Every structure is written in C-alpha cells, then in structure tokens.
Amino acid sequence: MSRLVKAVAVLAAVAAPARAQVTAEVLVGAAWSSPLVEDVIVNAITLQPQIAPGLTASVGTWLNARYHVGGRIRWARSDLKRHELGERTSVLPLTVWTGTIVFERKMWRSVAAEVWFGGIKYAAGGDADGTVFQDGSSLMATLGLGVRADRAITDRLTIGIHVGYDAHQFDTQTLRTAGFTGGRIVHRVAVSASLRWSQRHATPF
Amino acid sequence: MQRHSNAIVVLGALVAVGACQTPDAPVRPTPYDFRLAKSDTVFHWPEAAMPVRFYAEPIGRLPEDVADGLRQWQRQFLYGELRTTVVSDSTQADVVVRMASPEPPSAPPTDDPIRLVCEGLTILPSRVLDGTGQTRFSARIEMFLSWFPGSDPTEVTNCLTVITAHEIGHALGIFGHSGDPVDLMHSAPSVRLPSSRDQATIQALYHLPTDILPWEPGTVP
Numbered sequence: 127m128s129r130l131v132k133a134v135a136v137l138a139a140v141a142a143p144a145r146a147q148v149t150a151e152v153l154v155g156a157a158w159s160s161p162l163v164e165d166v167i168v169n170a171i172t173l174q175p176q177i178a179p180g181l182t183a184s185v186g187t188w189l190n191a192r193y194h195v196g197g198r199i200r201w202a203r204s205d206l207k208r209h210e211l212g213e214r215t216s217v218l219p220l221t222v223w224t225g226t227i228v229f230e231r232k233m234w235r236s237v238a239a240e241v242w243f244g245g246i247k248y249a250a251g252g253d254a255d256g257t258v259f260q261d262g263s264s265l266m267a268t269l270g271l272g273v274r275a276d277r278a279i280t281d282r283l284t285i286g287i288h289v290g291y292d293a294h295q296f297d298t299q300t301l302r303t304a305g306f307t308g309g310r311i312v313h314r315v316a317v318s319a320s321l322r323w324s325q326r327h328a329t330p331f
Numbered sequence: 332m333q334r335h336s337n338a339i340v341v342l343g344a345l346v347a348v349g350a351c352q353t354p355d356a357p358v359r360p361t362p363y364d365f366r367l368a369k370s371d372t373v374f375h376w377p378e379a380a381m382p383v384r385f386y387a388e389p390i391g392r393l394p395e396d397v398a399d400g401l402r403q404w405q406r407q408f409l410y411g412e413l414r415t416t417v418v419s420d421s422t423q424a425d426v427v428v429r430m431a432s433p434e435p436p437s438a439p440p441t442d443d444p445i446r447l448v449c450e451g452l453t454i455l456p457s458r459v460l461d462g463t464g465q466t467r468f469s470a471r472i473e474m475f476l477s478w479f480p481g482s483d484p485t486e487v488t489n490c491l492t493v494i495t496a497h498e499i500g501h502a503l504g505i506f507g508h509s510g511d512p513v514d515l516m517h518s519a520p521s522v523r524l525p526s527s528r529d530q531a532t533i534q535a536l537y538h539l540p541t542d543i544l545p546w547e548p549g550t551v552p
Contacts, residue, residue, distance in 0.1 A: 165356045165409070168538035173410055208410045210538070215378055217411030256408040304409060305357025 148325040149196065153182035153288055155318025157202050157222075161209075162296045162312055163258060171210045173258065175220055178204035182318060184228065194230040198242065199223070200316075206250075206257075218259070219251035224268060224292075236286075240272040246294050261299040268294035270314075276322065288318045362532035363516070364507035367455075372466075372542035375504040376425075380545050382414035383503075386424035391435045392488060393476065393495070397428050400496035404503055407530040412537040413503065425471060425545060426502045428495070432477035436484035440492055445521045448482035449490040451475065453501035458543055467544040474498045493520050500529070504536050 156179050161172040179202065186196020206220040226244030233239050246268045250259035270292025276284040297309035366373055376383045387397035394417065401415040421427050431452075456470035476495060478487045497520045508518040514526045525533070 163409070167359075167534050171410055171538070206411075208412075215411070253414070255402060256405040256413055257411050258409050260406055300409065305359075306355050307357075308355040310355065 147188040149184075149186045149188065149194065149322055151182075151184040151186070151196075151320055151322040153180075153184070153200075153318035153320040155180055155182075155288070155316055157314050157316035160313040161310075162206075163301065163306075163310060169210050171208060173206060173208055173217065175206050175222070176204040178202035178220075178222065180316065180318070186228070186230075188324075192232045194228075194238075196228050196230070198226045198228050198244075200226075202316075203251075217257055218254060220259075221249040221251060223247045223249065226268070226270070230274070236276050238274050238276070240274065240290070241270070242272075242290075242292070243267070243269040248298075258298050258300050261303070263298050266294045266296065268292050274320065276320070282324050282326070284320075284322045284324070286320045286322065288316075288320050290316045290318075292316075359531040359534070360528040362535045363509040363511075363514070363528060365505045365532055365536050367506045367543075370458075370542075373504070373536065373539050374468075374506065374543040374545075375537050375539070375541050376413065376545060377541055380425065380547075382416040383426065384416055384418045384424045385426045385428060385499075385502075386418050386421040388421075388427075388429045390430045391437070392440075392491065393428065393430055396492050396495040397499070399492070400499040403496055403524055404499055404533065407525050407533050408537070409534075412534070426474060427471055428474040428476070428498075430477065431475040432480075435478050435487050435491060438484035438488045440488050441485055443485065443489060445489055445493050445523070446482075446486045447490060447494075447519055448486045449476065449478040449494050451477075451494040451498040453498045455506070456546060461544070465544055466542060468546040470546050472502050472545075474502055493523055496523070496525075500525070500533070503533065504541075505529075505532060 156177050158177050159175045161174040163173040165171045180200055182198055182200040184196050184198040186194055188194050201221065201223060203219065203221045206217040207214045208217050224244065224246045226242040228240055228242040230238050230240045245265045247265050248259065248263040250257065250263070254260045270290055272288060272290030274286050274288040276286035278284050291313065293311055293313050295309040296312045385397055385401060387394040398417050401417070405413050405415055418424050452475045454473045454475070456468045456472065458466050459469045461467040476491055476498070478491060497515055500516050505516055509516045509528060511517060511528065512519065512521055515522055515524065515529050516532070
C-alpha cells in the first residue's frame with residue numbers, strides 16, 4: 127500500500143502546475159465481483175454478488191495536457207447470492223458504495239490509463255440477520271486501475287467507454303466473530319459508458 | 332523511464348494483493364444429533380417455505396420471547412439459510428406457539444441463573460405422503476409452554492425465555508438434544524443463547540437435504 131501511495135505521489139509530482147479546468151462526469155455501467163466468502167458447511171458454499179448495475183459521479187480537474195485528477199463516487203446494487211450444489215439462492219439486496227481518488231494519464235490519442243485508491247462500503251438491504259452483514263460492514267480500502275477511451279462530441283462534452291479493475295479485502299465483524307481470519311481479497315471488474323463535461327474544452331489545453 | 336517504473340509499482344501492488352487469496356474458513360465444533368429418532372430422517376425448513384411464519388399467542392411475554400428466540404436462531408447463520416417472521420393470524424402460521432397454563436406472573440427478565448420452573452413441548456405432526464409422493468408433515472408444528480404454579484415470577488420469566496428459544500430450536504429442525512449443558516439444546520438448558528455447537532448443528536442441518544417437507548394447505552389429503 128505504501129508503494130502505491132508513493133507511486134501516486136510521484137505521478138502527481140510529475141504533473142505540471144495546475145491550470146484549472148474542472149470536469150464533471152457520470153458513468154453508467156455494470157460490475158462483476160468475485161465471491162465475498164467461500165466456506166464449507168457440509169457442501170462448498172460461496173457468497174457472491176450478482177452483476178451489479180452501477181452509477182458513478184465524478185468531478186476533477188486537468189493538471190496539464192496529460193494528467194487529470196478527480197474524486198469519484200460509485201453506487202452499485204444487486205442481489206447477493208448463495209451458491210451451493212449448483213443452485214443460486216438470493217440472500218439479500220446489496221448496495222456497494224465506492225469513493226475513490228482517481229489519477230488519469232493520457233496514453234495514446236483518446237486512450238487514457240487510470241489508477242485509483244479509496245474506500246468501499248457494503249450496505250445490506252432488508253433484514254440482515256442471519257447473514258455476514260448482520261453486524262454491519264466497515265469501510266474497506268480499495269485500489270484499482272482502469273483504461274478509458276473518449277471521443278469529443280462537442281467542445282465541452284466527451285463520451286467514452288471505461289473498463290476498470292479493483293481489489294479490496296472483504297471482512298465483516300460477523301465473519302470475525304464466526305472465526306474467519308484474514309479476510310478475503312475480492313476482485314471487481316466494471317465496464318461503463320461515460321459522459322464527461324469539461325469547463326472549457328473537451329480536449330484540454 | 333521513471334513514469335514507467337511507477338506504473339509497474341502500481342501494477343505489482345495490485346497483482347500482489349490479488350495473489351493473496353486466503354482460504355480462512357473457521358473450524359467448527361462437531362454437531363450433536365439433530366435427526367428425528369427412529370426414522371433417522373432430517374427436517375429443515377426449505378427455501379420455498381421462507382420466511383417461516385410463527386404465531387405467538389398474545390399472553391404475557393410470549394410474543395416477545397418468540398421474536399427474541401427467532402432472532403437468536405436466525406443470527407446463527409451466515410448465508411441467509413433461515414428467514415423467519417412473526418404473524419398475527421394463527422391460520423397463516425407454519426408454527427403456532429401457545430401457553431398451556433394460565434398467564435404467567437409478570438416480572439422483568441434478569442441475568443440470574445436459570446431455574447427450570449417451566450417446561451415446553453414441541454409437537455411434530457404425523458408424516459404422510461403427499462400427492463407427489465414426498466414425505467410431508469400433515470399439519471402445522473405446535474409448541475406449548477407452561478410454568479409451575481407457586482414459582483418466583485422472575486424465575487418464571489427467565490425460564491420461559493430460555494425454554495421458548497429451546498423449543499424454537501426443535502421447531503426449526505433440531506429434533507435431538509445436546510449432551511452438553513452449555514448448549515441451549517441440552518435437555519435441561521441453563522444458557523440463554525445458542526452456543527457455538529448449537530450454531531454448528533443448525534448450520535449443518537440447513538445444508539443437508541431435507542427428508543420431510545413442511546405442511547402446506549391443500550398438499551395433504
């Protein structure tokens with residue numbers, strides 16, 4: 127983690143002094159998540175969110191012609207499913223909030239790479255008693271990277287496609303109480319369509 | 332070059348995090364016997380019957396004890412295997428809980444040691460073959476609680492709370508008893524909450540195929 131922070135600091139440092147150009151963006155897409163928990167009680171059991179539609183809002187600024195930094199909040203909601211003996215059973219509706227700081231660097235033409243870090247929070251819907259969320263869920267650190275391709279449609283608007291991967295260590299108080307140790311690394315992949323508005327010109331500087 | 336090495340650092344961190352898959356499921360206690368004696372069959376409420384509907388006769392603290400007991404048992408699960416609800420109409424219930432003696436004396440519950448000044452009985456209906464050839468209970472499950480006249484009101488309250496939770500364990504499918512007095516499903520329970528062995532037992536039960544289906548209106552001739 128300290129390496130990541132160091133890398134992010136270096137990225138920010140190499141960017142030229144800011145000539146503020148504010149951007150605002152919305153992304154609509156869907157995310158796949160790897161299982162949150164794997165267990166064996168008589169049978170092998172996995173707990174995995176279904177593919178989750180998501181909505182993302184982001185604000186940021188271009189630091190120079192290549193670098194962009196922003197804050198991003200993502201909301202996604204789907205059913206949490208229990209997989210056992212080939213059957214999938216709904217456990218509860220699950221909302222996932224993700225807040226991140228995103229660093230973007232233009233790579234080639236309209237293609238840019240991103241790295242981000244932040245926090246992820248699970249919010250169970252309905253009665254969570256009898257689930258891994260019955261004692262709530264704390265904020266978990268997440269880090270990720272992505273690629274995006276944008277195309278200007280007006281002076282100030284671009285549309286694009288965004289593919290992102292992130293990882294976090296999933297853990298809840300209920301799992302710790304039940305004797306789980308160490309948490310589990312959860313991987314997520316999201317694909318989104320984006321609409322970005324820029325204060326001045328869609329193509330910066 | 333520096334920028335490339337920074338990117339490699341970031342990628343390396345992600346790969347390293349991703350590689351740390353830790354299988355960390357806990358070691359659970361060995362379950363005690365939960366099968367139905369003689370027939371050696373298993374019953375638990377199937378997913379199609381969720382939420383399991385309990386009716387508690389509105390007498391004394393019985394509705395509160397039933398709600399608390401259901402919550403405690405439901406909280407023994409991790410993966411949503413059991414969902415329960417309390418209904419106000421006994422004809423809509425899967426399990427009916429009644430007081431078999433007069434209204435118990437009123438006293439708030441305490442943390443005092445449990446004295447068995449009450450008792451409970453869970454009545455399992457007979458099993459029949461339904462129209463599809465599956466074994467099914469022929470009626471609702473019924474639970475009866477009673478207390479011993481002349482007992483201390485506080486002891487009655489504490490006892491009914493524990494015995495209600497114990498009987499709910501039977502209604503959920505634990506048809507046996509634990510041999511360990513620290514378990515709620517011991518034949519003479521002295522603890523208020525399900526133990527880790529109670530938890531392991533009901534968890535194992537709900538991951539086995541059920542041999543008996545619950546009663547449903549119209550399914551049994």
